[in-house]
Amino acid sequence: MAGMWSGSAGLRGTLGVLLAVIALWEAAVWVLAPPPIILPPPSRIWVDFVEAPGYFLRNSWYTLSTTLAGFALSVVLGVGLAVAIVNSRLAERIIYTLLVALNSLPKVALAPLFVIWMGTGVEPKIAIAVMLAIFSIVVDTVLGLRSVDPDAIALARVNHASPFKILVKIRFPNALPSLFVGMKVAISFALVGAIVGEFVAGSAGLGFVILVAQGQFDTSRVFVALVLLGILGTILFYIVEAVERLLLPWHVSQRAVARPDGH
Amino acid sequence: MAACVEIRAAGKTYGSARGPVIALSDVSMDVAEGEFFSLLGPSGCGKSTLLKCISGLEGISTGGIRVRGQALSGPPKGLGMVFQRDVLLDWRTILQNVLITAEFQGRPTAEVIDRARALLERFGLGAFQDRHPWELSGGMRQRASICRALLCEPEILLMDEPFGALDAMTRDDLNVELTRIWQAARRTVIFVTHSIAEAVYLSDRVAMMSAGPGRIVEIVAIDLPRPRPLSIRETPEFARHVAHIRGLFAALGIVKE
Numbered sequence: 001m002a003g004m005w006s007g008s009a010g011l012r013g014t015l016g017v018l019l020a021v022i023a024l025w026e027a028a029v030w031v032l033a034p035p036p037i038i039l040p041p042p043s044r045i046w047v048d049f050v051e052a053p054g055y056f057l058r059n060s061w062y063t064l065s066t067t068l069a070g071f072a073l074s075v076v077l078g079v080g081l082a083v084a085i086v087n088s089r090l091a092e093r094i095i096y097t098l099l100v101a102l103n104s105l106p107k108v109a110l111a112p113l114f115v116i117w118m119g120t121g122v123e124p125k126i127a128i129a130v131m132l133a134i135f136s137i138v139v140d141t142v143l144g145l146r147s148v149d150p151d152a153i154a155l156a157r158v159n160h161a162s163p164f165k166i167l168v169k170i171r172f173p174n175a176l177p178s179l180f181v182g183m184k185v186a187i188s189f190a191l192v193g194a195i196v197g198e199f200v201a202g203s204a205g206l207g208f209v210i211l212v213a214q215g216q217f218d219t220s221r222v223f224v225a226l227v228l229l230g231i232l233g234t235i236l237f238y239i240v241e242a243v244e245r246l247l248l249p250w251h252v253s254q255r256a257v258a259r260p261d262g263h
Numbered sequence: 264m265a266a267c268v269e270i271r272a273a274g275k276t277y278g279s280a281r282g283p284v285i286a287l288s289d290v291s292m293d294v295a296e297g298e299f300f301s302l303l304g305p306s307g308c309g310k311s312t313l314l315k316c317i318s319g320l321e322g323i324s325t326g327g328i329r330v331r332g333q334a335l336s337g338p339p340k341g342l343g344m345v346f347q348r349d350v351l352l353d354w355r356t357i358l359q360n361v362l363i364t365a366e367f368q369g370r371p372t373a374e375v376i377d378r379a380r381a382l383l384e385r386f387g388l389g390a391f392q393d394r395h396p397w398e399l400s401g402g403m404r405q406r407a408s409i410c411r412a413l414l415c416e417p418e419i420l421l422m423d424e425p426f427g428a429l430d431a432m433t434r435d436d437l438n439v440e441l442t443r444i445w446q447a448a449r450r451t452v453i454f455v456t457h458s459i460a461e462a463v464y465l466s467d468r469v470a471m472m473s474a475g476p477g478r479i480v481e482i483v484a485i486d487l488p489r490p491r492p493l494s495i496r497e498t499p500e501f502a503r504h505v506a507h508i509r510g511l512f513a514a515l516g517i518v519k520e
Binding site: 165248 | 315319320338340342343344346348350352353354363366367368395397411415
């Protein structure tokens with residue numbers, strides 16, 4: 001995966017495919033001429049964006065900050081819960097049961113409740129983002145904290161390491177790769193959560209932009225918001241992946257193929 | 264010689280889904296201070312379990328184990344442990360991996376770091392201390408894990424089939440290095456192996472173990488002179504020891520004649 005995206009050739013390929021799709025879309029709209037309310041051409045979407053870039057970027061920023069706040073909170077809370085789950089049977093039973101029950105509820109159905117509790121500001125949106133994102137963080141972190149070589153723990157115990165040292169020196173670094181798997185899922189879920197929040201009660205953000213444009217049957221503006229959402233989600237995902245590469249150069253998935261001097 | 268490890272009528276029983284399993288039965292032995300002592304036997308004879316019990320990582324069900332006069336409750340002080348797999352942590356360099364035993368107990372001092380470097384140098388890993396484990400061969404990795412065990416200058420070194428996963432040539436190398444280190448430091452070593460030749464080459468005494476239930480059937484003294492070059496394995500005395508042990512195992516029906 002990494003190789004596909006890291007090389008400039010890979011990037012050129014991706015951009016090429018994207019441009020081809022846009023060109024095809026433009027041509028199709030020209031040829032088939034569907035009503036603009038059904039499908040506007042890419043050129044129209046671009047014009048709409050350029051006419052009011054401040055409006056779109058301001059609302060993108062709002063959604064982005066909500067997403068990042070929700071994501072950061074999910075990571076902090078999720079890792080904390082995972083540590084508690086791994087360290088205590090009781091915590092495992094309580095937290096896991098609650099988490100699984102919560103996760104099986106459709107979060108959209110919970111959104112109005114959060115609005116009642118927290119008002120129409122940014123707080124309920126962050127809360128919904130956390131609700132959506134935290135599950136994968138907890139599940140993957142628990143997995144990572146648990147899949148430790150028993151001999152590594154034995155080594156620590158023979159050397160009289162405290163449980164805290166074992167957590168910091170062995171369990172946590174060992175869990176990082178799987179925490180990143182969880183984070184890559186969570187970052188997209190946090191964005192979905194932010195949009196859901198804006199749909200339910202919003203006066204800003206890309207979700208709000210979509211609702212307003214829909215009310216005015218302005219399909220082109222809906223598309224501007226969708227494209228911005230796509231770009232936002234993609235960039236966020238690759239930022240997480242870049243951080244992963246930076247922090248985990250030692251992990252199997254990141255290693256170069258060659259093994260210098262191994263004999 | 265003072266006894267470093269005393270084991271009296273030790274037994275261990277596991278509960279399992281199909282009823283209790285007797286892993287160790289009535290094990291009694293003494294390991295002297297500074298002795299190189301091997302536990303030899305086929306797989307399933309409980310030799311690794313016995314080592315885990317001596318390390319304090321696992322408790323025994325009956326009998327008693329004393330290390331330097333102290334009854335065991337958890338891992339005793341001054342213990343070094345080497346496992347069959349090297350258990351090096353991928354995110355740490357070789358030097359950092361060696362230092363971890365010190366880090367478990369506090370912040371490594373400059374002196375400890377120097378000692379780690381010196382150990383790596385002595386095991387031929389000086390040039391590799393800033394590499395990561397996956398960049399090294401199996402033999403080099405196991406060398407690093409021995410350095411890790413030796414860093415805190417343990418009084419007792421427990422080794423659980425440390426060379427079992429290595430090729431024969433690397434194994435020979437490490438056998439020689441281990442005897443050399445042991446000769447210089449004279450710490451107590453308890454070494455688990457299923458190779459008769461390895462046990463004879465390394466040990467002062469060999470405890471022969473048998474399965475079902477795991478027990479010691481015989482303790483054999485190896486009176487070969489030290490230092491022992493690898494070539495000692497071609498001498499008639501060495502062959503006599505190996506034949507003696509093999510014969511005993513065969514008489515017990517543990518190996519085929």
